[in-house]
Amino acid sequence: MTLQYQWQLADELPMVYCTCVCIYCVLRADVKAGTDVYVSLALFAYSTIVTLVYLQIRKPVFHQVAYGIEIFVVLVRSTMHQMEIRKTNLRAYAEMQQLFSLGVAAFGVAFALWNIDNIFCNNLRAIRNALPMTLAPFFQLHAYWHIGTAIGCYASIVYQQYLRLVMLGTMDEYRLRKAAFIIPYIDRVKKDD
Numbered sequence: 001m002t003l004q005y006q007w008q009l010a011d012e013l014p015m016v017y018c019t020c021v022c023i024y025c026v027l028r029a030d031v032k033a034g035t036d037v038y039v040s041l042a043l044f045a046y047s048t049i050v051t052l053v054y055l056q057i058r059k060p061v062f063h064q065v066a067y068g069i070e071i072f073v074v075l076v077r078s079t080m081h082q083m084e085i086r087k088t089n090l091r092a093y094a095e096m097q098q099l100f101s102l103g104v105a106a107f108g109v110a111f112a113l114w115n116i117d118n119i120f121c122n123n124l125r126a127i128r129n130a131l132p133m134t135l136a137p138f139f140q141l142h143a144y145w146h147i148g149t150a151i152g153c154y155a156s157i158v159y160q161q162y163l164r165l166v167m168l169g170t171m172d173e174y175r176l177r178k179a180a181f182i183i184p185y186i187d188r189v190k191k192d193d
Helices: 005-027 037-057 060-088 090-119 121-130 141-167
Strands: 174-179 183-188
Touching: 005 037, 005 060, 005 141, 037 060, 060 090, 060 141, 090 121, 090 141, 090 174, 090 183, 141 174, 141 183
Parallel strands: none
Antiparallel strands: 174 183
């Protein structure tokens, strides 16, 4: 690990906190109004426990497992929602499947690169040192972890917006579009669309 421990915490713990927001959104996607205090408290407690335990044990694998559990919850609940939507709205299902696949692929590749970087850090450092400066960045796998998780987070946010619109029955007022043919976003349907 190249970061000092406190900076490693600043890098990793916000992932846990932000994913708790995603969990809340995916658990509450079909609720018309109000908040669920119990879900909020449970997620707050999870974040607090993860933080306190991680401060004590200082093992990065603990963070990986804690974060992996959160991603698992988001994936399972999202899949359950998609199975419901597939029965009633094939267009929404197909568009959501694209977002879901983008997010899962981005997170999956990023997670693999992160672990390769963790396991083979010394070897990768030696390769970077042996290469010309123009090629060395291609072996900064931790940087690709951040890029992949950023893409995965963005896809997840758009997915959760779309999921909420579908679950509330207002999806016909919106369309999933792509900027530059690749960047998904949700747009309100204009009268002439």
